[in-house]
Amino acid sequence: MVQPVDLDGLKHSGALWQGRRNLLAADQVWASGWRVLDELLGGGWPRAALIELLGEAHQGLPLVLPLLAGLSRQARWLVWVAPPHVPYAPALQARDVCLEHVLLIRDLSAAQGLWAAEQTLKSAACSGVLLWPQQVRTAQLRRLQLAAEQGSCPAILFRPLRAADQGSPAALRLRVRPVPLGLEVALLKRRGAWGGVSCIVPLDRFGA
Amino acid sequence: MLWLALYLPQLPLEVFAPARRQAGPLAIVESSAGRERISRCNAAAQADGLRPGMLLPTALALCAGLAVRRRAPARERRALDDLAAWAYQFSSCIAFEPALLLLEIGASRRLFGDLTTLQERIRCGLEQLGYRVRDGMAPTALAAGLLARNRSGCRVLDRDEMRTAVSDLPLACLTRDAAARDLIRHIGLQTLGEVLALPRPELVRRVGPRLALLLDRLLGLAPDPRAQWQPPRHFEQTLELLGEIGQTSALVFPARRLLLALCGFLHGCGGGAQRLRWGLVHRDRPDTDFDQGLLDPSRDPERMLAVFRERIERLQLPAPVIGLGLRVDDWQILDGCNRELFAGSVADSPIDDRVADSADDRAVDQTVERIDKALLERLANRLGEQRVRGLRCRADHRPEYAWGLCAPGEAGVELAAVATAASRQGLSQPPWLLTQPLPLPAPRGVPHHGGALRLADRPERIETGWWDGRDIARDYFIAQGPAGECLWVFRDRRDGGWYLHGFFV
Numbered sequence: 001m002v003q004p005v006d007l008d009g010l011k012h013s014g015a016l017w018q019g020r021r022n023l024l025a026a027d028q029v030w031a032s033g034w035r036v037l038d039e040l041l042g043g044g045w046p047r048a049a050l051i052e053l054l055g056e057a058h059q060g061l062p063l064v065l066p067l068l069a070g071l072s073r074q075a076r077w078l079v080w081v082a083p084p085h086v087p088y089a090p091a092l093q094a095r096d097v098c099l100e101h102v103l104l105i106r107d108l109s110a111a112q113g114l115w116a117a118e119q120t121l122k123s124a125a126c127s128g129v130l131l132w133p134q135q136v137r138t139a140q141l142r143r144l145q146l147a148a149e150q151g152s153c154p155a156i157l158f159r160p161l162r163a164a165d166q167g168s169p170a171a172l173r174l175r176v177r178p179v180p181l182g183l184e185v186a187l188l189k190r191r192g193a194w195g196g197v198s199c200i201v202p203l204d205r206f207g208a
Numbered sequence: 209m210l211w212l213a214l215y216l217p218q219l220p221l222e223v224f225a226p227a228r229r230q231a232g233p234l235a236i237v238e239s240s241a242g243r244e245r246i247s248r249c250n251a252a253a254q255a256d257g258l259r260p261g262m263l264l265p266t267a268l269a270l271c272a273g274l275a276v277r278r279r280a281p282a283r284e285r286r287a288l289d290d291l292a293a294w295a296y297q298f299s300s301c302i303a304f305e306p307a308l309l310l311l312e313i314g315a316s317r318r319l320f321g322d323l324t325t326l327q328e329r330i331r332c333g334l335e336q337l338g339y340r341v342r343d344g345m346a347p348t349a350l351a352a353g354l355l356a357r358n359r360s361g362c363r364v365l366d367r368d369e370m371r372t373a374v375s376d377l378p379l380a381c382l383t384r385d386a387a388a389r390d391l392i393r394h395i396g397l398q399t400l401g402e403v404l405a406l407p408r409p410e411l412v413r414r415v416g417p418r419l420a421l422l423l424d425r426l427l428g429l430a431p432d433p434r435a436q437w438q439p440p441r442h443f444e445q446t447l448e449l450l451g452e453i454g455q456t457s458a459l460v461f462p463a464r465r466l467l468l469a470l471c472g473f474l475h476g477c478g479g480g481a482q483r484l485r486w487g488l489v490h491r492d493r494p495d496t497d498f499d500q501g502l503l504d505p506s507r508d509p510e511r512m513l514a515v516f517r518e519r520i521e522r523l524q525l526p527a528p529v530i531g532l533g534l535r536v537d538d539w540q541i542l543d544g545c546n547r548e549l550f551a552g553s554v555a556d557s558p559i560d561d562r563v564a565d566s567a568d569d570r571a572v573d574q575t576v577e578r579i580d581k582a583l584l585e586r587l588a589n590r591l592g593e594q595r596v597r598g599l600r601c602r603a604d605h606r607p608e609y610a611w612g613l614c615a616p617g618e619a620g621v622e623l624a625a626v627a628t629a630a631s632r633q634g635l636s637q638p639p640w641l642l643t644q645p646l647p648l649p650a651p652r653g654v655p656h657h658g659g660a661l662r663l664a665d666r667p668e669r670i671e672t673g674w675w676d677g678r679d680i681a682r683d684y685f686i687a688q689g690p691a692g693e694c695l696w697v698f699r700d701r702r703d704g705g706w707y708l709h710g711f712f713v
Contacts, residue, residue: 058640058711059693065639077580077616088641088710089601089611089619094634099619102599105587112591123583178692178713203694203713 030154033066036199040187041172048152049171050145052159054188057084057132060158060176062203063183064130069096071127071154077103079120081131082113084158101127110134114144121147121155132158142169164188210314210365211349212327213356214295214334215342216288219307221248222339223287224277224450234275234450237264247279275450290445292437294337294469296476298330303349303434308356310349310434323363336468346370348428354381367428374426375401382426388419400426443473443481443536446489452528456520459488459532463516466534467509479539480505484512489531496526500589503581505540511582519589584616605672606680607641607709636668636686638696638710645707648697655697655706659690663697671701686712 010016029044038044045051045067053060072078078101080087093099103126105116110133117131121144131144136159148155157170164175173188179200186198216222220236233253237244244264256271268274284307291309292302298320301312313326320326327343334341344355345363351370355362358381364373377400379392391414397403403411404423412420424430447462463486474480482505488496500519506512587596600619604610648655655661667683681701688694696710 056693059713061639062713077583084640085711086611086641086643087599088607088634088637088639089599090634091637091639091641092599092634093601094637095639099599099601100617102619103584103616104597104599104613105591105595106597107595108591116587116591119586120583125580125583178689178694180688180692183713 030067030070032063034201037063037185037201040185040197040199042190042193045154046171046191047154048149049191050141050148050155050157050169052157052163052168052170052173053176054159054161054164054173055176057158057160059178059183060156060174063174063176063185063201064156065092065095065097067154068092068128068130069098072096072098072101074127075101076125076127077101077120079103079105079117079126079129081105081117081120081129082108082133083130084132110136114140117155118143118147121151121153124151124153126151126153128154128156130156130158138167138169145169145171209312209347210317211346211352212299212311212313212330213305213344213346213349213352214291214309214311214330215344215353215356215360216291216307216309216339217342218248218250218340219284219287220279221250223280223283224448232273232275233258233271234277235267236277236279238279289437290469291334291337291339293439293443293445293476294333294472295330296437296439297472298326298476300476302437304437305353308353310352313345333468333472337465346373348426349432349434350382350422350426351428354426357381370427371401371404375399375404379403383419383422385418388415391415439473439477443470443539444533445469446487446531446533448489448531449529452491452530454525454528456523456525459520459529460513460517462532463534464509464513466532467512467516470534470536471507471509471512474507474539477539478541480507480542481536481539482506483536483538485535485537486516487533487535488525488529489533490527491530493527495533496523498523501585501593503585503588505542507542514582515585515589518586521590522592580617605670606678607637607670609673609678611641638694638712640711642709645698645709648706648708650706655687655699657687657689657695657697657708661687661689661695661697663687667699670698684709 007016028047029041030047031044032038032041045064053063068078078097080102082105087102087104089099092102105113108116113131113133114136117129120126120129129148136157144155144157161175164173168189170189171191173190173195175186175188177184177186181200182203183201184198185201187193188195221234224234224236233250233256235249235253235258236247238247239245246258246260246262246264246267248260249258249267253267253271253274258267258270258274264276288304288307288309292304295302295309295311299311299313299316301315303310313323317323317326320329323345327345331341331343342356342360344352344357344360345365346352346355347364347367347370351364351374354374354377355364358377359373362373364370378398379400380389382400383389392403397406404427408420421430425432445466447466449462453459470481470484482502484500484502486498486500490496498519500512500516502512502515584596596616597613598616598619600612600614602610602612648657650656664686667685669683671681673679682698683701684696684698686694687697694712695708696712697706697708699706
């Protein structure tokens with residue numbers, strides 16, 4: 001006897017790949033703030049997954065600032081683990097990031113940074129975790145991905161460009177490159193879609 | 209008045225090896241008439257055939273691996289004192305006899321439901337602390353002590369019963385006064401009941417007023433004033449470990465015992481502790497001290513233990529540890545909400561549904577906050593408090609001073625006016641700031657950073673700070689690099705040099 005399969009359910013959960021640009025259900029993504037980027041991401045940033053942004057350490061941040069502004073309105077921590085420079089408080093506040101929920105974890109060794117990221121992800125007390133890892137192995141990425149799913153919290157990793165060659169269990173990998181009109185975002189990997197497409201996210205000269 | 213007496217028959221032994229029944233054979237010796245005799249020995253030693261009263265050489269012959277300690281009365285007194293601190297949560301009126309603790313529980317029996325529950329809680333608590341106890345309950349302190357020592361578990365609630373309860377105990381239990389005992393024995397009497405049956409005036413004439421007063425106190429006919437234990441201002445206890453501990457993870461068990469004692473003390477005082485000071489005692493070196501912080505005052509031993517576990521993870525032991533001390537200098541009164549009363553952990557007292565519902569609601573409300581706190585504590589204790597910080601704006605136009613670190617979650621205390629002023633300015637400023645401005649080469653007056661930079665038209669001039677000597681005079685530009693990146697650069701108006709101070713993209 002043939003088992004009936006709930007096709008709509010599979011489509012809804014993103015488990016079924018349809019071979020064309022499919023969109024994730026609206027309750028599984030956060031809108032990115034740009035229409036072109038939403039289309040590239042299949043609806044927006046995934047809510048409980050590992051996201052990798054490859055580029056210079058500071059370059060990916062403008063892309064997620066609208067996301068951070070939304071996340072920081074939740075009464076949970078928005079955690080920055082080992083940021084490369086000082087996150088400039090007045091500028092963040094001007095871009096609607098609620099500073100009250102920002103948690104900075106700094107001056108760490110590589111192992112401490114990964115530990116802190118995993119703990120915060122798993123705790124379910126955080127709305128999002130940003131991590132600038134020094135060196136990270138595939139097994140450690142896997143742990144972060146699991147922790148992000150467990151705590152249903154997006155983990156955003158900022159990694160150098162050369163990490164593009166390394167395989168990764170991340171749900172989403174983007175390469176970020178500044179261009180005169182904004183940021184060029186190339187999709188390296190996304191669950192349920194082809195990589196290799198790119199778009200240009202327009203930023204004004206203030207990076208907003 | 210209703211007294212609960214807690215008699216600790218193995219106290220001399222337990223002060224040396226608390227909560228370590230699985231440890232090897234251990235005996236406590238006392239010298240009497242110039243010879244060393246075993247006074248107490250633990251189960252392992254008894255299994256080897258040792259008995260109290262045995263001579264020490266005999267005992268050593270029977271059991272080669274016997275650990276021997278001389279009885280330490282000072283340490284026993286201190287242990288009783290520590291126990292009193294713990295028991296203060298059950299009674300505000302505590303007195304001592306040798307190896308015996310007396311709690312007045314008549315006043316607190318309603319708080320804890322009924323006497324059986326209370327007795328059970330105390331017994332369990334003492335067991336967790338590593339003490340075996342025999343208890344007795346009676347309306348007078350003297351009778352309660354007598355029952356605990358001789359008829360453990362006996363409970364006498366009113367005075368009429370008391371006469372019968374003590375009547376078959378030998379008089380020797382009551383007094384050590386040899387003359388009185390001899391006299392009574394010569395009359396041919398043995399038990400307390402027989403003595404109490406004698407006509408009183410004759411008895412007083414024969415044995416003197418001292419024994420008569422004791423008998424009166426026993427029956428509650430005469431007042432029995434006792435020195436009451438007073439809670440100290442500080443909590444400080446030290447636990448001597450039986451062996452040397454070289455691994456931090458092995459410290460968790462003794463730490464748990466200290467935390468239980470601390471939380472009992474805090475319960476009694478209605479307080480909570482926020483900063484605990486641990487001391488590790490080494491054999492030949494100064495102690496290692498470290499602090500353990502909690503985000504808010506607490507008296508939950510499990511939570512403190514979880515934080516302790518994280519804290520010792522990053523500890524390097526310089527030498528094996530032979531003792532563990534815990535000290536709390538200042539504790540706060542927990543604001544008057546007796547949450548545990550409603551959560552049912554103090555008493556299983558019947559609570560009507562309405563109250564139970566509201567307690568549930570509150571528990572849900574507190575969950576988010578509690579998770580937050582627990583996470584912060586774990587992070588701060590493992591990584592160090594200075595590494596886990598919040599971020600806030602400050603009312604200053606100089607970029608270096610316009611931001612600051614603060615305790616997590618406290619950024620909101622800034623004035624609203626500051627926030628709006630900052631947000632107007634902040635839009636034209638980058639999300640990343642360099643801690644130190646980076647000097648840029650500027651051949652022919654054009655700043656370079658990986659290539660010549662193109663400057664946006666209008667600079668933002670920041671010239672302020674004359675009042676504290678760190679004044680600046682700068683023109684900030686948004687500059688575009690050759691690869692399209694957006695930088696925040698400034699020209700110092702004093703020396704004309706160019707600097708990179710932040711990144712937009």
